[in-house]
Amino acid sequence: MLKIIPGWQVKLLDANHIQTTGISSLELMERAAKGFVDWWNGKGFDHSAPVNIFCGAGNNGGDGFAIARLLDTSGFKVSVLKCFDESAKLSSDALVNFKLLPDGIRVMDWNEFDKSKDGIVVDAFLGVGLTGELRSTAKAIIQKINSFDGKVISVDIPSGLPSDDLLSGACVRADFTVTFAFPKLSLLFPEHAAVTGELILVDIGIADTEYDLFDSTSYYLRKEDVPFFHRKFHRFSHKGDFGKVLIVAGSEGKMGAAILSCKAALRSGSGLVTALMPKSERQIIQIAVPEAMCQFELPTDLSRFDAIGIGPGLGVMGKSALLESIFHRFKNPMVIDADALTILSENPDLVHLIPKGSILTPHLKEFDRLLGDTSNHLARLEKAADFCRSLELNLLIKGANSVICLADGRQVFNSSGTPYMATGGSGDVLTGMLTSFLGQGYSSANAMFCGVYHHGLAGEIAGEHYLRGTIASDLIDAIPETFVQLGIS
Ligand SMILES: NC(=O)C1=CN([C@@H]2O[C@H](COP(=O)(O)OP(=O)(O)OC[C@H]3O[C@@H](n4cnc5c(N)ncnc54)[C@H](O)[C@@H]3O)[C@@H](O)[C@H]2O)[C@@H](O)CC1
Numbered sequence: 261m262l263k264i265i266p267g268w269q270v271k272l273l274d275a276n277h278i279q280t281t282g283i284s285s286l287e288l289m290e291r292a293a294k295g296f297v298d299w300w301n302g303k304g305f306d307h308s309a310p311v312n313i314f315c316g317a318g319n320n321g322g323d324g325f326a327i328a329r330l331l332d333t334s335g336f337k338v339s340v341l342k343c344f345d346e347s348a349k350l351s352s353d354a355l356v357n358f359k360l361l362p363d364g365i366r367v368m369d370w371n372e373f374d375k376s377k378d379g380i381v382v383d384a385f386l387g388v389g390l391t392g393e394l395r396s397t398a399k400a401i402i403q404k405i406n407s408f409d410g411k412v413i414s415v416d417i418p419s420g421l422p423s424d425d426l427l428s429g430a431c432v433r434a435d436f437t438v439t440f441a442f443p444k445l446s447l448l449f450p451e452h453a454a455v456t457g458e459l460i461l462v463d464i465g466i467a468d469t470e471y472d473l474f475d476s477t478s479y480y481l482r483k484e485d486v487p488f489f490h491r492k493f494h495r496f497s498h499k500g501d502f503g504k505v506l507i508v509a510g511s512e513g514k515m516g517a518a519i520l521s522c523k524a525a526l527r528s529g530s531g532l533v534t535a536l537m538p539k540s541e542r543q544i545i546q547i548a549v550p551e552a553m554c555q556f557e558l559p560t561d562l563s564r565f566d567a568i569g570i571g572p573g574l575g576v577m578g579k580s581a582l583l584e585s586i587f588h589r590f591k592n593p594m595v596i597d598a599d600a601l602t603i604l605s606e607n608p609d610l611v612h613l614i615p616k617g618s619i620l621t622p623h624l625k626e627f628d629r630l631l632g633d634t635s636n637h638l639a640r641l642e643k644a645a646d647f648c649r650s651l652e653l654n655l656l657i658k659g660a661n662s663v664i665c666l667a668d669g670r671q672v673f674n675s676s677g678t679p680y681m682a683t684g685g686s687g688d689v690l691t692g693m694l695t696s697f698l699g700q701g702y703s704s705a706n707a708m709f710c711g712v713y714h715h716g717l718a719g720e721i722a723g724e725h726y727l728r729g730t731i732a733s734d735l736i737d738a739i740p741e742t743f744v745q746l747g748i749s
């Protein structure tokens with residue numbers, strides 16, 4: 261996993277990389293620019309569209325000058341818009357790249373930009389070096405960029421956005437943000453979605469181990485990280501090895517949620533899935549998921565189950581006693597979602613009975629109901645950290661870049677997923693997946709890394725086919741392909 265460090269430490273990260281590898285800071289800037297242009301070329305932007313690159317006086321601007329040179333070489337019609345006056349002192353690498361601009365590139369002052377013309381704007385004005393309040397011209401430059409109707413692509417971070425804090429002033433509204441080395445924390449906050457647009461991470465060759473020098477509890481979970489968290493099974497593995505799970509879900513009119521969770525658990529590899537649900541609804545699940553067994557009363561001995569997932573479609577009325585009984589009878593980590601979370605928020609004393617190491621999966625509204633109203637993501641993360649540490653529980657804050665908050669204090673932002681997953685029932689699928697991995701003997705942390713990443717990837721795979729018509733069942737159908745893509749047998 262990739263550590264997310266504060267923006268002000270990027271200079272130290274670079275300096276250490278430069279010292280240990282012997283490359284120059286200018287080469288590092290060139291790698292960043294090349295990474296940006298590789299992404300750009302993969303995107304297939306129209307060559308006839310003029311490219312206007314706003315460049316500041318620091319290294320973010322330096323990246324912009326280098327990008328201008330490389331896009332010019334790729335055959336794009338590039339202009340550079342200087343966001344500094346004659347008296348400005350450019351950073352040394354920015355100055356080198358400014359001087360390397362080929363003659364074919366038109367260099368103008370930022371206020372000469374004609375917003376009415378077509379094209380693409382690249383925002384290389386301010387990066388992680390932003391300090392304090394925006395100075396007056398900076399605001400005008402940002403307004404100028406935002407007055408443009410076409411595509412805006414920010415380099416490293418939208419200009420004006422602080423790397424680790426909440427946005428309070430003006431900021432470029434980007435369609436894409438191409439960030440270098442690691443995602444800056446603020447790019448992962450839901451309240452900044454409108455300014456960051458789609459997030460792309462470009463590797464500039466800094467090894468994960470180089471982040472060990474820095475203290476941070478924030479991490480980013482990438483595709484390449486996930487295989488390490490999977491359990492290996494052997495030739496003689498039998499269905500018992502793949503876990504027996506109990507899904508406590510569904511009620512009259514809400515049996516779909518139970519079906520989705522059970523199917524997702526089976527598709528994630530569970531050996532045996534039992535559904536605990538009202539007897540009156542049994543035909544629905546037996547027909548929809550013949551592989552699942554049914555139980556209509558809570559068994560006294562729950563120790564025969566390796567994991568329990570509770571909540572989807574369960575209903576709230578009269579169900580708190582069921583939850584309490586399960587907490588008393590089952591001592592292993594379990595997954596708690598949806599209606600079970602609502603019951604907890606209405607019966608806060610029950611929270612203390614939850615088996616240690618369990619996984620709670622609230623979306624933002626459920627989070628607020630459970631932990632109290634929270635005005636922003638920074639406050640939410642802090643609250644989650646306290647909750648997890650003090651109760652020895654794990655919490656998943658669901659949404660884009662869902663955050664896996666662990667009892668050990670780590671907070672891991674997921675990189676997979678798509679807005680097409682914002683559809684009824686996709687959370688029920690996740691409950692089934694998480695319960696399945698727990699039941700297969702994964703630690704709670706590993707079950708979360710695998711479950712959350714695969715769930716997002718299933719959404720991406722399904723979304724490619726069905727776009728905004730994606731439904732939760734499509735995610736289940738895509739689970740096997742996620743194993744194929746990650747090379748998990
Ligand atoms: N490891 C990495 O992540 C790398 C980062 N690079 C780039 O380097 C950038 C950081 O460069 P710098 O540290 O030079 O900083 P920036 O270029 O982000 O910012 C410094 C500039 O912003 C101006 N500025 C700061 N606060 C301001 C305010 N409140 N109002 C108006 N102007 C303000 C300063 O006068 C200076 O000109 C990154 O964002 C990235 O684009 C790459 O060049 C190389 C590798």
Ligand SMILES: Nc1ncnc2c1ncn2[C@@H]1O[C@H](COP(=O)(O)OP(=O)(O)O)[C@@H](O)[C@H]1O
Nearest residue numbers: 623659660677678679681682684685686687688
């Ligand atoms: N914009 C988004 N980008 C990525 N993932 C998303 C997005 N919106 C929702 N999701 C994911 O979809 C799931 C929705 O879960 P939930 O809110 O419980 O829905 P439901 O209750 O309808 O099942 C979560 O895992 C969440 O992370």
Ligand SMILES: [K+]
Nearest residue numbers: 383386417419
């Ligand atoms: K920028």
